[in-house]
Amino acid sequence: MRPGQPSLRPEHLVDEPANSDRFIGGLSESIGGPLGTHAVRSSVRLPGGGRFWTPARVVLLLICAMLSFHWVQKSPCRDAAWTDMKQYKYFCYTDVLALYYAEGLSEGQVPYKDHPVEYPVLTGAFMGVLGLPVHDLKQRGVVQNDGQTFYDVNAVVLGAFGIAAVAATLAVRRRRPWDAALLAVAPALFVSATVNWDLFTVGLTAVAMVYWAKRKPVLAGVFLGLATAAKFYPMLIIGALLVLSLRTGKWKDFFVAVGTGVVTWGVVNAPVAYFFWDSWIKFWSFNQERGIDWGTLWYIGAHFPRGSGQYGFPFFGNLDTDPQHGTLNILYLGLFLICCAGILILGLTAPRTPRLAQLAFLIVAAFLITGKVWSQQYVLWLIPLAVLARPKWGAFLAWQIAEVIYFVSFYGELMGASGRQVFPEGVFVLASLLRLVTLAILVGYVIRDIRRPEEDLVRTTYEGQDPDAGVYNDELPEEEEGLAPPPPALARAG
Numbered sequence: 001m002r003p004g005q006p007s008l009r010p011e012h013l014v015d016e017p018a019n020s021d022r023f024i025g026g027l028s029e030s031i032g033g034p035l036g037t038h039a040v041r042s043s044v045r046l047p048g049g050g051r052f053w054t055p056a057r058v059v060l061l062l063i064c065a066m067l068s069f070h071w072v073q074k075s076p077c078r079d080a081a082w083t084d085m086k087q088y089k090y091f092c093y094t095d096v097l098a099l100y101y102a103e104g105l106s107e108g109q110v111p112y113k114d115h116p117v118e119y120p121v122l123t124g125a126f127m128g129v130l131g132l133p134v135h136d137l138k139q140r141g142v143v144q145n146d147g148q149t150f151y152d153v154n155a156v157v158l159g160a161f162g163i164a165a166v167a168a169t170l171a172v173r174r175r176r177p178w179d180a181a182l183l184a185v186a187p188a189l190f191v192s193a194t195v196n197w198d199l200f201t202v203g204l205t206a207v208a209m210v211y212w213a214k215r216k217p218v219l220a221g222v223f224l225g226l227a228t229a230a231k232f233y234p235m236l237i238i239g240a241l242l243v244l245s246l247r248t249g250k251w252k253d254f255f256v257a258v259g260t261g262v263v264t265w266g267v268v269n270a271p272v273a274y275f276f277w278d279s280w281i282k283f284w285s286f287n288q289e290r291g292i293d294w295g296t297l298w299y300i301g302a303h304f305p306r307g308s309g310q311y312g313f314p315f316f317g318n319l320d321t322d323p324q325h326g327t328l329n330i331l332y333l334g335l336f337l338i339c340c341a342g343i344l345i346l347g348l349t350a351p352r353t354p355r356l357a358q359l360a361f362l363i364v365a366a367f368l369i370t371g372k373v374w375s376q377q378y379v380l381w382l383i384p385l386a387v388l389a390r391p392k393w394g395a396f397l398a399w400q401i402a403e404v405i406y407f408v409s410f411y412g413e414l415m416g417a418s419g420r421q422v423f424p425e426g427v428f429v430l431a432s433l434l435r436l437v438t439l440a441i442l443v444g445y446v447i448r449d450i451r452r453p454e455e456d457l458v459r460t461t462y463e464g465q466d467p468d469a470g471v472y473n474d475e476l477p478e479e480e481e482g483l484a485p486p487p488p489a490l491a492r493a494g
Helices: 022-031 055-077 095-102 121-139 146-171 179-184 187-192 198-213 217-230 233-248 252-275 282-289 297-303 314-319 326-349 356-370 376-389 393-417 425-451 457-461
Strands: 013-015 305-307 490-492
Touching: 055 146, 055 179, 055 187, 095 121, 095 146, 121 146, 121 198, 121 217, 121 252, 146 179, 146 198, 146 376, 179 376, 187 376, 187 393, 198 217, 198 233, 198 356, 198 376, 217 233, 217 252, 233 252, 233 326, 233 356, 297 314, 297 425, 305 425, 314 326, 326 356, 326 425, 356 376, 356 425, 376 393, 376 425, 393 425
Parallel strands: none
Antiparallel strands: 013 490
16 A cells, blocks of 8 residues: 555445446446446545545435426426316326315414314424415415415425435445435436425435434434324334344344334324324324225226226225225235235345345335325335335336336326326226336345345445444344455445
């Protein structure tokens, strides 16, 4: 080593996707191919070297640009003048604007107190904290179009949580910063970022996973509890922690995080449940009584084109005839629990302890694949987990393209349901099937990586360990102690 040259430490190693990812490597051939083994790379004195445009800054710029493009894409609907199905023709519908009026925010109604809300408490509070001041500004004549102002404010705040999710991904992938670019440029993020308030929960969940990785179970539990108080799905990550605790025998941090999360969730929910019980319980009763929703496995079965103008199989169609949907609830919940049992067996029998993100992705994906509701914006739940679980561009982009196809066909289906037929029912069903199949294929790849840990890029980069695992990385079993040497795809950061 030359005098003055910094020592090469693990945190200075940064993955080069053109060398480690076949898809990116193929694309790079158009500009000369990946950097060679002997190519000169910048020295590293501090993370990112002396250059301003470090990988992390480039990725953060990408997410800011993507969210800006998303706002432009939704701009035709910002004025709330949704005539002649403009919200469907321009693919710009958003619950944020629609529910500003439907939930009474435009009339100054306080969520839960004056109007029951179909969302968990923290999402309802989010709506009220942003919506009621906008209503007040409208009353005082400060703003003219309060609906447009409400959407714009939400777009900025939700965008901040989206940026936080990307920053959190960067924080747990310091050697693989370009993985976060998968999240930053995800096509489904472009079309779905502000369709609903899910980015709020996604950001909180991402922060919770960072604190878990940094071995701060109390803070991880706090943010996991907040995230679950905003949407249900973050609670599923507890299942991944449970599998890893069973596998490793490490329970202290698990109980601390889960206990803190439960207390946090209770503190947020208890006042609303106590004072406005009927409004609070609406979320739970609403989800219990919902029937087969658009694009789900059950919808595909009930509307699958069988030829000769016939659609759907009677078994699936009959599931939606019961007003209480008891049989449907039992079937989808049972199927999900079977998937969870399979994930548990996989986690306990895998050659090496699976990574936290792999198990979390599998559980959330199983929840969506088997569920009776799979709203278009739910893809936002999966994107960060997919990036952490399997940061390979090919299968990820194939799934994302399928999500965009579904997004476009969904609005065509809504136009048809509103009386203006765009295409036959079978087109939407096939788009739904394509979304399901591409996600199932991605699930299969993650399972393969668990069964063949030597093919896991993240493990390879981190010498066999899981950067998300926190305490689970301590005292690895004998078969996991050997550390793989840094691969050729790693180079000095700069």
